[in-house]
Amino acid sequence: MTNIFKIISLLFLTSGSVLADQPKNWQLGFQDPASTGMESIVWFHDYMLLPVTTAITVFVLFLILYACVKFRASKNKVASTTSHNATIEVLWTLIPCLILIVLAVPSFKLLYEQDTIPKADITIKAVGYQWYWGYEYPDENIGFDSYMVDEKDLKPNQPRLLTVDNEIYVPVNKVVKVLITANDVLHAWALPSFGVKRDAIPGRINETWFKAEKTGTFYGQCSELCGIKHAFMPITVNVVTEDEYATWLNDAKQKFALEDISSNIKIVKNEIKKLN
Numbered sequence: 001m002t003n004i005f006k007i008i009s010l011l012f013l014t015s016g017s018v019l020a021d022q023p024k025n026w027q028l029g030f031q032d033p034a035s036t037g038m039e040s041i042v043w044f045h046d047y048m049l050l051p052v053t054t055a056i057t058v059f060v061l062f063l064i065l066y067a068c069v070k071f072r073a074s075k076n077k078v079a080s081t082t083s084h085n086a087t088i089e090v091l092w093t094l095i096p097c098l099i100l101i102v103l104a105v106p107s108f109k110l111l112y113e114q115d116t117i118p119k120a121d122i123t124i125k126a127v128g129y130q131w132y133w134g135y136e137y138p139d140e141n142i143g144f145d146s147y148m149v150d151e152k153d154l155k156p157n158q159p160r161l162l163t164v165d166n167e168i169y170v171p172v173n174k175v176v177k178v179l180i181t182a183n184d185v186l187h188a189w190a191l192p193s194f195g196v197k198r199d200a201i202p203g204r205i206n207e208t209w210f211k212a213e214k215t216g217t218f219y220g221q222c223s224e225l226c227g228i229k230h231a232f233m234p235i236t237v238n239v240v241t242e243d244e245y246a247t248w249l250n251d252a253k254q255k256f257a258l259e260d261i262s263s264n265i266k267i268v269k270n271e272i273k274k275l276n
């Protein structure tokens with residue numbers, strides 16, 4: 001099914017941006033999955049939801065057309081007085097129930113998969129601000145802000161409204177846990193290729209996870225209306241090899257080092273001692 005979408009969207013495309021993991025012109029269907037979670041979502045959509053909705057739509061359309069032709073006024077001068085049919089009433093209650101039960105099984109499985117976070121290799125904290133994202137790697141004691149790059153400052157091949165100054169880096173094939181919160185209003189951290197979307201709520205920490213299965217640059221956006229610049233706080237994730245990640249981390253520890261809180265606590269404790 002996804003292949004059909006790809007072929008159709010290829011027909012409409014003029015540029016070579018087909019395999020970039022960002023929204024495309026005339027895109028139909030999802031972005032290419034880049035994580036196990038998104039693969040399951042695409043499977044559920046392509047092989048469960050789409051066939052069922054298509055079948056229901058075709059069936060209902062058939063019923064409408066059939067009724068229009070069979071019961072047209074010119075052929076039915078005297079109106080029918082039928083008001084009940086027990087069999088059909090039982091059927092149109094039972095069949096939709098069965099369809100919902102059949103859909104519920106893989107749907108719950110998917111929800112459970114998304115909600116159960118495996119042991120994380122890397123933890124990232126994403127904080128939504130009006131209007132940019134702040135990131136922390138709590139285990140590495142680094143933190144930085146990630147602002148959108150203005151259109152006039154874009155380099156060639158950098159997508160408009162999706163490029164940020166400081167991107168997140170994660171290694172490929174590792175479980176990444178994302179802690180999501182906000183500092184002012186509701187935001188939402190969403191990355192379509194990873195099948196990830198969670199609300200960022202002030203005073204509360206939501207979590208989600210992904211395991212990227214291919215390297216590359218992946219784009220997402222804030223997905224909760226958060227004010228006038230809601231559309232201008234994109235998310236950029238670079239999935240790199242473990243070596244490249246180690247190199248980045250080394251640089252990041254210099255560039256984005258957070259204040260060492262433990263030394264501050266010591267200073268305050270000493271001052272308190274002096275006062276006493």
Ligand SMILES: [Cu+2]
Binds near residue numbers: 129226
């Ligand atoms: Cu936002």
